Amino acid sequence: MLMLAGIVVLHITTIILLLVATIDNAWWITDSISTDLWGKWVLTKSEWHYTNLINYPDEYLQTVQATSVLACIFATLALFVFVAQLFTLPKGQRFTFTGILQLIACLCIMIAASIYTAEFHTSESEGGYGHSYVLAWISFVLTFLLAITYLVLRKKSE
Amino acid sequence: MLTFLALASVVLLGIVPEQSQAIVIYTGWERHALVGSDIRLSCSFFSWRWTSEDVTFSWTYRPDGSRDSISIFHYTGGVPYVDNKGPFRDRLEFVGNPGRRDGSILLKNLEFTDNGTFTCDAKNPPDIVGRPSSVRLLVFEKVPIQAGVITGAIIGVVLGLLVLIVVIYYLMRFLVARRVFSLSVSKHGKKKKEGSQQRQGPVPPADPSKIKV
Numbered sequence: 001m002l003m004l005a006g007i008v009v010l011h012i013t014t015i016i017l018l019l020v021a022t023i024d025n026a027w028w029i030t031d032s033i034s035t036d037l038w039g040k041w042v043l044t045k046s047e048w049h050y051t052n053l054i055n056y057p058d059e060y061l062q063t064v065q066a067t068s069v070l071a072c073i074f075a076t077l078a079l080f081v082f083v084a085q086l087f088t089l090p091k092g093q094r095f096t097f098t099g100i101l102q103l104i105a106c107l108c109i110m111i112a113a114s115i116y117t118a119e120f121h122t123s124e125s126e127g128g129y130g131h132s133y134v135l136a137w138i139s140f141v142l143t144f145l146l147a148i149t150y151l152v153l154r155k156k157s158e
Numbered sequence: 159m160l161t162f163l164a165l166a167s168v169v170l171l172g173i174v175p176e177q178s179q180a181i182v183i184y185t186g187w188e189r190h191a192l193v194g195s196d197i198r199l200s201c202s203f204f205s206w207r208w209t210s211e212d213v214t215f216s217w218t219y220r221p222d223g224s225r226d227s228i229s230i231f232h233y234t235g236g237v238p239y240v241d242n243k244g245p246f247r248d249r250l251e252f253v254g255n256p257g258r259r260d261g262s263i264l265l266k267n268l269e270f271t272d273n274g275t276f277t278c279d280a281k282n283p284p285d286i287v288g289r290p291s292s293v294r295l296l297v298f299e300k301v302p303i304q305a306g307v308i309t310g311a312i313i314g315v316v317l318g319l320l321v322l323i324v325v326i327y328y329l330m331r332f333l334v335a336r337r338v339f340s341l342s343v344s345k346h347g348k349k350k351k352e353g354s355q356q357r358q359g360p361v362p363p364a365d366p367s368k369i370k371v
Contacts, residue, residue, distance in 0.1 A: 059308055066312035073317070 004086075007149065011082070014142045015075045018109060021136040022068040027116060030127030036120070037065050037132075060119040067112040068136070074105035075143060082150065089155050099150035106143035113137055181205045181288035185278050188294045191268050198253060199293055200262040201278035205285045211236070214281045215254065215261030216290075219245070221274040231263055245271065268297050 027036035032043040040051045053061065078101035085095050113136045121127070182204040191197045201215065217231035230241040231250060238252040240263075249267055254260040261280055265272065272295060279290035 062306065062308035063312065066309040069309070070313055070316055073313075 007146070007153075008079075008082075010142065011075075011079050011146055014139050014146060015072070015079065017135045017139040017142070018068070018072045018075055018105075021109075021132045021139060022072055024132045026130035026132040027136075028121050028127060028133070029130035033127070034130060036116070037061065037068065057119055060115055064112045064116050067108045067115075071105045071109035071112065071139075071143075074101050074108060078102040078105060078146075078150075086155075091155050093155050095150040095153055095155070099147050102143055102147035102150055106140060106147055109136055109140050109143065113140060181280060181282055181285045183278055183280050183288055183291040185276075185291040185293040188296065190296050190298060193268055193270060193297055193299055195268055196264060196266045197268060197295070198262055198264050199276055199278075199295070200260070201254070201280065201291070202259050202261070203280040203282065203288070205259075205282045207282055207285045209257060209259055210283050210285075212283045213256050213259075215256065216279040217261075217263055218277045218279070219274055220277070221245075221271070224274075227277065233261060265295075268295075270297055270299075273297050 022037070025036060025039055025041055026034050029035075034041040034048075035053070038053075040053055041048050042051055043049075078098050081101055082095060082098040085098055089095065113133070116133065116136075183201065184203065185199065185201045189197060189199065199217070201217070212235070213233075215231070215233040216229065218227040219230045220227040228244050230244055230246050231252065232239045233252065233254075233256060236256075240250045240252060241247050246265065249265060251264040251266065252262075253264045254262040259280075259282075261278060275292050275294050277290045277292045280288070
């Protein structure tokens, strides 16, 4: 019972981390800029202004957007399928469908973070990666662990 | 009575336009083109008067960021005069039909320096009061991708594949179950039908771990 609760809490935490990484515009931060994936916050005279991303590698940015959104979708789907399989799976079976969905989510966020690392801000000396970027990698690790857990776990057979 | 009405309408048509005489010129608002391609800038006008023989068309060009305009085309007295000294020499062609109120020009082999505003001014004597109309030309290196097209395409394709795989999986299970079901019916008759239905219960859940290698 405790294990079940722990797994569900961890899964929900992963979903929240993925959502923050996707929605919050903080993949790259300098003293006056907080940017990606959807727009750029620029600090001018102690006021933050939201601007568009121009002169950016367009195709790569849209791929990162798409894969991070897909990671969120698959993680949420995995949660629902897990709850459904808790009731419908015969005893002694593995939660394979859930595990596979979670694995796809892990793959998607890995693709997103990798493309971002390889293509964006490669030659800039000022600034560093923001909290959204860090959360993206952390959720990659967590989704991977959860996927392995679901693929190994068996439903309790009395 | 009829002749009176006809005369009155002719007089009115002659009088009314005298007060509301204004020529209205139509061009596009904005035109997009690729480098090296050709583009036709259209210009036409509306006037209450018949198209006169002294109708004139003038095109001027103002580059992006500049405040000066340069005249590049003039049609008057039935003769078109194209630019032979300016930025469009040998690249400008008159493709309009002044008799049909069309003063369009064709720009060939576009360059990035052709970005700017083109203004068409037409005069149809005695209808000369009017506002020139401008069209903005934007020259691109390649057609820009719309924001969000790739994002939406990737998300749609992946989710579509997922739905397709799930549907195919359940379809296969259903078809396999039905094949065994119909086979046993044809061989052993009605009694075996119930027996095979009972046996179908525990079998399908074992399939996922086999199929999903």
